[in-house]
Amino acid sequence: MPFNARTLALPATIPFVGPEALERRFGRPFLARLGANESVFGPSPLAVEAMSRAARDSWAYGDPEHHALREAIAARLGIRFEEVVVGEGIDGLFGLLAQVALEPGDRALTSLGAYPTFNYHVTGHGGTLDFVPYREDREDVDALIERMRATRPKLVYFANPDNPTGSWHEAEAVRRLMDAVPEGTLLVLDEAYSDLAPATALPSASEIRPNVLRFRTFSKAYGMAGVRVAFVFGAADAVAQFHKVRNHFGVSRMAQAGALAALGDETHLRDTVQRIARARGRLADIAAAAGLRSLPSATNFVAIDCGRDGAYACRVLEGVLGRQVFIRMPGVAPLDRMIRVTVGRDDELDRFAAALRASLAQADA
Amino acid sequence: MPFNARTLALPATIPFVGPEALERRFGRPFLARLGANESVFGPSPLAVEAMSRAARDSWAYGDPEHHALREAIAARLGIRFEEVVVGEGIDGLFGLLAQVALEPGDRALTSLGAYPTFNYHVTGHGGTLDFVPYREDREDVDALIERMRATRPKLVYFANPDNPTGSWHEAEAVRRLMDAVPEGTLLVLDEAYSDLAPATALPSASEIRPNVLRFRTFSKAYGMAGVRVAFVFGAADAVAQFHKVRNHFGVSRMAQAGALAALGDETHLRDTVQRIARARGRLADIAAAAGLRSLPSATNFVAIDCGRDGAYACRVLEGVLGRQVFIRMPGVAPLDRMIRVTVGRDDELDRFAAALRASLAQADA
Structure with missing residues (x-):
């Protein structure tokens, strides 16, 4: 076939x-959708209104410059x-990043089990x-620094806060990583969950470095995962590379x-952050009540350590899915002893708590 | 900078x-937006309603399989x-196509002045x-066949109907092109305007070939340019290559x-096609009244031959833009003697007609 070998x-x-594919496979719907780190608390009503209005105007392309x-x-x-460059979700921007940064065979360094x-x-x-392992269920800043100095990869990926663990590092540690980036390397700082992180975890946005790109999204705290809008920011001549290859009309008018409307509704954002924090507390309580340890989280999800190996966590996961509650789990050991x-x-x-209890009893049996 | 040399x-x-960038440059809005081949007749009301409803549900990712x-x-x-594979507009799918098909230096053959x-x-x-010239303001099927046989490019682009000329070929000619594609070459059949073409111009969709990919969109006749949704169809093992690299959650829930709703409203589509045909007739009349020849069109736009060189057409274009009517023109000679x-x-x-009259007088002076 006339496609490239790669x-x-x-x-x-x-x-x-x-989750839709799983629903089709199981032949029945999920009754709780708790697996994709979406925000059930939804977008700002102002954003919904703006999108509905824009739906009527959608005969016209959106502004390709997202001015x-x-x-x-x-x-x-x-x-x-x-x-700032806007794109179709962080995933879409990652595709462009790989396109503009990589030569065939170039190395990218990340943590084993990260996004x-x-x-x-x-x-x-x-x-x-190339991978360095997590250390105590957090990305290992020192190991990343050591490896990137030794191997000088083209890209280094670091999420803060992290998915799938929910963990975070303080700004000081992130800054140490930023300072250590060698020439010829780009640090990819995935800050999808930054709106949910303690302020102390984030270097100031104005700390622009020539070889650090920071990615943020409207998918998480803003509750707009299904809308597909995110942005990357960094040095102007670095982010300008995205303009040379991006799908200019790709971010929809809606x-x-x-x-834009979501950015204007700080009340909704603050309320959502509080509701998420409260629900995180409840998830930790649910895990504790089931005799499981949960990890501290600065995101909109909680990783729960099932206390045994990946096969066991997988049985728990399947039990929960079978009870019509959609959750996920990390794919790689040793993180795969957790469910997310x-x-x-x-x-x-409540539904998850009941499903977890029953699934643990089943997995133990 | 740590980006690739390319x-x-x-x-x-x-x-x-x-047009938004031009509005910012001119410091005033366009009063008619007739330059981007959008459909002012808008999406189906059913589609608008479905998108408004989906706006509220947009805390959740869309189905990544677009089932x-x-x-x-x-x-x-x-x-x-x-x-069938769905993507973020034909432009987005073209980006993926280039990613999966091309090795560095691979050739793509198209017509000089095409999309x-x-x-x-x-x-x-x-x-x-690599380019072959247009012939009598249409893509030259025979020249494309001859050149692709001689040079065996990885990709061959052919739009039917064509942008920017509005011209079309009959299915017979398209089939001749499809049949001539050598092994190792992919024919990219851009059918963005197919819903506006005479039925005789389109090979049946079921004529699936191993090395022909056909691209269609909801941006044109369906009036949903700002929504970003299109699809490619062809042999299952060919279109499957897109799944390996696409942005899975990239097509928004809205x-x-x-x-989906637009597909269900055939009445709106039929009405729109009729309104477009009528407006095309009016555009031809406006051109004739101004003493200009317009090209037959099977699209939602009309190319008007200004009858002299590119510099002249450019003056006419600028005159029309200056009168707050957004239009465009082909970028390459000899097509650049036209406005689109x-x-x-x-x-x-009416506003365009007045602007054209005044602009021609000015350009002639």
Whole structure:
């Protein structure tokens, strides 16, 4: 077939199977959707209204320069317009990043078990992956620094806060990593969950470095996962590389209008952050009541340590799925002894608690 | 900078400057938006309603397999589910196509002056371009066949109907091209305007070939340019290559819901096609009244031959833009003696007619 050798050799596997595919497989719907780190607390009503209005105007392409949205983001972060590029979710931006950064065979360094979609795009563009292990269920900043100094990869991936563990590092540690990036390397700082992190975890947005790109999204705290809008910020001449290859009309009119309205509703964001924090507390209580340890989280999900190996956690996961509650689990040892549960409303968490209890009893039997 | 040499060498130019950028430059809005081949007649009301509803549910990712939409498309076209892949507009799919097909330096063959965004993605993925000229303002099927036999490019681009000329070929000619594709070559059949073409121009959708990919969109006749949803269909093992690299969650929940609803509203589609045909007639009359020849069109726009060289057409274009009517023109000679005007409502076409008259007088002076 007339495709390139790299693509023909790629596996057909995908980073995440959607809950809809599982529903089709099981032949029945999930009654709680707690697996994809979405925000059940939803978008701002102002964003919903703006998107509905934009739906009627959607005969017209959205502004390919995302001018109003980039201005609003830049103003919010205290950075310059030229330092922001908007794209179709962080995943979409990762695809572009791999396209503009990698030569065939270039290395990307990440943590073993970290966000798989980054890896997917690296591989899809001909890069190779190198890993350092997590340390005490957190990304190991020192090990990443040591390895990147030794191997000088083209890309280094670091999520803060982290998915799938929910852990975070303080700004001081992140800054240490930023300072250590060698010439010829780009640090990919995935801050998808930054709106949910303690302020002390985030270096100031205005700490622009020539070889650090920071990615943020409207999918998590803003509750707009299904809308597909995110941004990358960093040095103007670095983010400008995205403009040379991006799908200029790719961010929909509704997405631009919704994100702009969402930025204007700080009350909704603050309320959502509080509701998520409260629900995280409930998830920790549910885990404790089941005799399990949960990990501290600065995200909208909680990793629960099932206390044994991956096969055991997998049985627990399947039990929970079978009880019509959608959750996920990390794919790689030793993180795969955990299940990962997104926050939900009280009734959804009750349903999860019951499913967990029953699934543990079944897995133990 | 830690980006690849190919990207660093790319120019900062983009295929299309948006009307919003021109409005910012001129400091005033366009009063008629007739330049981007959008459909002012808008999406189906059912699609608008479905998108508004989906806006509220947009805390959740859309189905990454686009199951319902692909089923509906496959049923409509009389092809199999596995033969359809949905993406973020044809432009987005062209980016993926270049990613999966091209090795560095691979050639793509197209017509000189044809859709520039295809070229943009080829270049962005390290491919090189080869061109055959238009012949009598239509793509030259025989010349494309001859050149692809001689040079065996990896990709051959052919739009039917064509943008920017609006011309079309009959199915017989397209089939001749399809039959001539050598092994190791993929024919990229851009059918963005197929819903506006005479039925005799389109080979049946079920004529699946191992090395032909056909691209269609909801941006044109369906009036959903700002929504970003399109699809590619072809042999299952060919379109499956897109699944290995695409942004799985990239098509928004609103886009999927809107496209599905739009497919269900055949009345709106039929009405829109009729309104577009009528407006095309008016545009031809406006051109004739101004003493200009217009090209026959099977699209939602009309190319008007200004009768002299590119510099003259450019002066006419600028005159029309200056009168707050957004239109575009082909970028390459000899097509650049034309201006390209998208259909609009009667009042918008009246405004264009007045702007054209004044601009011609000015350009002649």
